[in-house]
Amino acid sequence: xxxxxxxxxxxxxxxxxxxxxxxxxxxxxxxxxxxxxxxxxxxxxxxxxxxxxxxxxxxxxxxxxxxxxxxxxxxxxxxxxxxxxxxxxxxxxxxxxxxxxxxxxxxxxxxxxxxxxxxxxxxxxxxxxxxxxxxxxxxxxxxxxxxxxxxxxxxxxxxxxxxxxxxxxxxxxxxxxxxxxxxxxxxxxxxxxxxxxxxxxxxxxxxxxxxxxxxxxxxxxxxxxxxxxxxxxxxxxxxxxxxxxxxxxxxxxxxxxxxxxxxxxxxxxxxxxxxxxxxxxxxxxxxxxxxxxxxxxx
Amino acid sequence: xxxxxxxxxxxxxxxxxxxxxxxxxxxxxxxxxxxxxxxxxxxxxxxxxxxxxxxxxxxxxxxxxxxxxxxxxxxxxxxxxxxxxxxxxxxxxxxxxxxxxxxxxxxxxxxxxxxxxxxxxxxxxxxxxxxxxxxxxxxxxxxxxxxxxxxxxxxxxxxxxxxxxxxxxxxxxxxxxxxxxxxxxxxxxxxxxxxxxxxxxxxxxxxxxxxxxxxxxxxxxxxxxxxxxxxxxxxxxx
Numbered sequence: 001x002x003x004x005x006x007x008x009x010x011x012x013x014x015x016x017x018x019x020x021x022x023x024x025x026x027x028x029x030x031x032x033x034x035x036x037x038x039x040x041x042x043x044x045x046x047x048x049x050x051x052x053x054x055x056x057x058x059x060x061x062x063x064x065x066x067x068x069x070x071x072x073x074x075x076x077x078x079x080x081x082x083x084x085x086x087x088x089x090x091x092x093x094x095x096x097x098x099x100x101x102x103x104x105x106x107x108x109x110x111x112x113x114x115x116x117x118x119x120x121x122x123x124x125x126x127x128x129x130x131x132x133x134x135x136x137x138x139x140x141x142x143x144x145x146x147x148x149x150x151x152x153x154x155x156x157x158x159x160x161x162x163x164x165x166x167x168x169x170x171x172x173x174x175x176x177x178x179x180x181x182x183x184x185x186x187x188x189x190x191x192x193x194x195x196x197x198x199x200x201x202x203x204x205x206x207x208x209x210x211x212x213x214x215x216x217x218x219x220x221x222x223x224x225x226x227x228x229x230x231x232x233x234x235x236x237x238x239x240x241x242x243x244x245x246x247x248x249x250x251x252x253x254x255x256x257x258x259x260x261x262x263x264x265x266x267x268x269x270x271x272x273x274x275x276x277x278x279x280x281x282x283x284x285x286x287x288x289x290x291x292x293x294x295x296x297x298x
Numbered sequence: 299x300x301x302x303x304x305x306x307x308x309x310x311x312x313x314x315x316x317x318x319x320x321x322x323x324x325x326x327x328x329x330x331x332x333x334x335x336x337x338x339x340x341x342x343x344x345x346x347x348x349x350x351x352x353x354x355x356x357x358x359x360x361x362x363x364x365x366x367x368x369x370x371x372x373x374x375x376x377x378x379x380x381x382x383x384x385x386x387x388x389x390x391x392x393x394x395x396x397x398x399x400x401x402x403x404x405x406x407x408x409x410x411x412x413x414x415x416x417x418x419x420x421x422x423x424x425x426x427x428x429x430x431x432x433x434x435x436x437x438x439x440x441x442x443x444x445x446x447x448x449x450x451x452x453x454x455x456x457x458x459x460x461x462x463x464x465x466x467x468x469x470x471x472x473x474x475x476x477x478x479x480x481x482x483x484x485x486x487x488x489x490x491x492x493x494x495x496x497x498x499x500x501x502x503x504x505x506x507x508x509x510x511x512x513x514x515x516x517x518x519x520x521x522x523x524x525x526x527x528x529x530x531x532x533x534x535x536x
Contacts, residue, residue, distance in 0.1 A: 050453075054454060054457060094464060094469075098457065098460060098461070098464070101457070101460070102454075102457050113376070198372050198375075198376075199375060199456075200367050200368065200371050200372055200375065200449075200455065200456045201316075201364070201368065201372070203456040203457060203460070204360065204363055204364045204367075204368075204456050204460075205319070207360075207456075207460055208323070208360040208363075208364070211356055211360065211464075212323065212326070212356060212357070212360065215351065215352050215355075215356050216326065216330065216352070219330060219334075219347055219348060219351075219352055220330070220333075222339070222344075222347060223333060223334055223337045223339065223344070225339075
C-alpha cells in the first residue's frame, strides 16, 4: 500500500514526448501570413457568407457607377468623361470610408476581444510586425477598392477612344489620390479600432470622426467667407480640419484637378501645399505610432 | 423601467472614460457656435447650417447610433446579455429601460447642446433655438428607438444605421423628394418649423404626417425590438 508521501515524490516520467524538429518558417513567414489573413478578412473571405455581404456591397457600390458613367458616355456620345478620376474618388469616397469603418474593427478589435494578441506575440512575429501586417492588409484592401473603379473608368475612356495621354495622366493623378486616401484612412482607422475591443463603438467612432470633421471643415470654411461671392483664399485653411478634405485640397492644387467649381477643395498657394502634405504625413505617421504604442502592453 | 438595469446600462455606455469621448461632440458644437456668433455672415443662414445640417443632420444620427446600439448591441455581441435575459424580468421591460437610457443620453449629448448652441448663436429670437432643440429631441428619440431595434435584429447594427443615415437620408434624400418623407431628420425639422416663427424654417414634410410617422416609428420599433428580444438566438462570432 502506498502512503501519500510516496505517491507525491515529484517524478517526471518519460512518456515519449517529441518536440517539433522540422523547419521553422520564422518571423517573415508569420508576418506574411498575418498580412494575407488580414487582407482576406477585410473582404470577408474565409468567413461566413454573412460577413461577405457588406464588403462586397460596398465594392459593388464603388465599381457599378463607373459602368453607368461609361454607358452614358457611349450612348449620349459625349466628347469627354463627365467626371475626372480624382472627382470620382471624392464623390464616392464615402463608400470607402464606410468600408474602413466596418472592416478596421474586424482586423483589430476581434483579436483584442478574444485575447489572442499575446498568443501572436509569443511567436517570432513582434509587435511591430503585427501592426505593419495589419496596416498593410487594410492599405491593400482600400487600394483594391479605390483603384479598380479608376481602372474601369480608364478602360471606358479608351473604349470611347478618348485621348490616351491625357487620360493616362489623369489616371495617375487619381492613383496618387487613392494612395494618399488609403494610407491616411488605414492609419486613422486602425488606430481608433485598436483602442477599443468593442466593434460597434469602433465603427461609430471611425465614421463619426471622418464625417463630423468633414462637416465641421465646411462650416468653418463658410464662417471665414469661403462661400461668399468673392471667396477668400485664406478660408481654404479650414480644410485642414478634415483628413479627407485635406487630401482633396492637396491633390486639386498639385494636379490642377477638381473642375472649376468655386467651392472645390484647394490648398492655398505653395505654403498650403507644403502644410497640407506635412499634415497628411504627420497624421499618418502619428496614428501609426499610436497604434504601435497601444500594443506595447497587451 | 428597472433601476438596476438602467444603472448597469448607463455604466456600460458612459463608463471607463467613454463619456469623455462622447462629450467631445457636443463640446465641439458649442465651440463652433461661439466662433460663429462673432461672424459677419447672416445669422439665420448660419443657424440653419450649424443647427440644421451639423446638429440635426449629423450629430443627432451619430449620437443616436452610438447610444441606441451601445445600450444593447454591444451586450448581445459579447454574449453578456444572457445574464440579463436569464433574470425574471419581462423582455419588454428590458427594452424600454434600455431605450430610456439611450433616449436620455441622446437628449443630454445632442438636444441640450443644440439648444445651448442655438441660444449662443441666435438668442431666443424667432424660436429658432427652441425649435431646433425640439427637433433634435424628437429626432434623437426616434433614432434611439430605431437603432436599438437594429441592434437587436442584426449584428451589423452600426453599419446598417450608418447606411440609413448617410445613404438614405443624406445622399438619396438630397435628390429624391419622396425619400424625405421617410427620414427621421425631416420629421424633426417639421417640428422645428412648428415652433419657430413663420417663414424662418422650411420643412418638406407636413406637421401631422411627421408627428404620426414619428410615433409609429418610435413605438413600432420598440414593440418589434421587444418581440425580437423574446426570441433572441445568440450566434457565435462570425
